[in-house]
Amino acid sequence: MFDVIVVGAGFSGAVFAERCASVKGLKVLIIEQREHIAGNCFDYHDQHDVLIHKYGPHIFHTAKQDVWAYLSQFTNWREYQHEVLASIDNKLIPVPFNLNSLKLWYVEAEADKLKEKLVSRYGYGHKIGIQTLRETDDGELKALAELIYEKVFVNYTSKQWGVSPEDISPEVIARVPVYISTDNRYFQDEYQAIPADGYTSLFESMLSHPNIELELGQNAMEMIRLDKATGGILFRGEPFQGKVVFTGMIDELFDFEFGELAYRSLQFQFENHHKESFQTNATVNYPNDHLYTRITEFKKITGQVTDTTTIVKEFPQDYDRNDEHKNVPYYPMFNAKNEKLYSAYRTLTERYESLIVFGRLGDFKYYNMDDAVKRSLDVFETVYMSN
Secondary structure, three states, X not given: OOOEEEEOOOHHHHHHHHHHHHHHOOOEEEEEOOOOOOHHXXXXXXXXXXXXXXXXXXXXXXXXXXHHHHHOOOOOEEEOOOEEEEEEOOEEEEEOOOHHHHHHHOOHHHHHHHHHHHHHHHOOOOEEEHHHHHOOOOHHHHHHHHHHHHHHHHHHHHHHHOOOHHHOOHHHHHOOEEEOOOOOEOOOOOEEEEEOOOHHHHHHHHOOOOOEEEEEOOOHHHOEEEEOOOOEEEEOOEEOOOEEEEOOOHHHHOOOOOOOOOEEEEEEEEEEEOOOOOOOOOEEEOOOXXXXXXXXEOHHHHOOOOOOEEEXXXXXXXXXXXXXXXXXXXXXXXXXXXXXXXHHHHHHHOOOOOXXXXXXXXXXXXXXXHHHHHHHHHHHHHHHHOO
């Protein structure tokens, strides 16, 4: 009945399925273990009629014109420029740290002096890594860098990744930007918006093609079996001649043959408050206080007008596939051990000519939403359009 079986109804799987159906006229079955489509982008109206993101806030932004054009087929957009504040020493300052943060942190004369040094040395509008600033030969800029490192970065990152400050990898530190600008936006991409009717609605439109069939709440690993002896794939006990696209956890696909890849998970605490507004910005980070890392207020993202407001607090935690409260793999843990383990699993995929593995979990990479869409479009082009 089907030409393609896609495992996973997040962006990676849904985009590939839509392209197969719309461009090639193929019949596609999507198998999704959750009871809903849209993966971690799933949103819905809570009991107070506030549109919330079940798996934490998702802010769409991209510099990729082709991704923007593609998704715009399935949704209208609400323009939204995301700004984040951090609660530090009883002040709310913009992050990433910028020239406005500087003004809030220092008295005017000192802020102006540091601003002049930053602009003179690095140029207005440029982003520099915190580690670069820490290694400067200017004593005052070095002191500024250490303050940013200690107050904004190190404790937040320790909570997020579950490691002590001294165990934070240099690669992670190097990616922390200081923005020599008064632009408070968290992202500077050309396209920044939220699907006007929500992400779930976008996915419903994307998957509405008559050639696409969905099976929700199903465990694909109980239906699909890889035959090591022949390099073939069985679907419900019968040889399957089409393509199998797997966007789930690559180690699970091979029954954890070499061991488990490591992830960090999150626990979300939703609260509804009987007030129109809870905080000044959509997201406020808490690097140095509380067990949670940030609070997000959804109405400030979606633009909804309601009498109450719903917020979510994010608590980072270890991942455990056997614990229903910790079994969502959000962030791959990048280290030498996991890179070697992933490479071993990736090599196994080469045994199966009709197997295609990619996506955030399949590639063991952290993808923004636009990265996931782009990766899926590119894989489709390679598989079906390159010949």
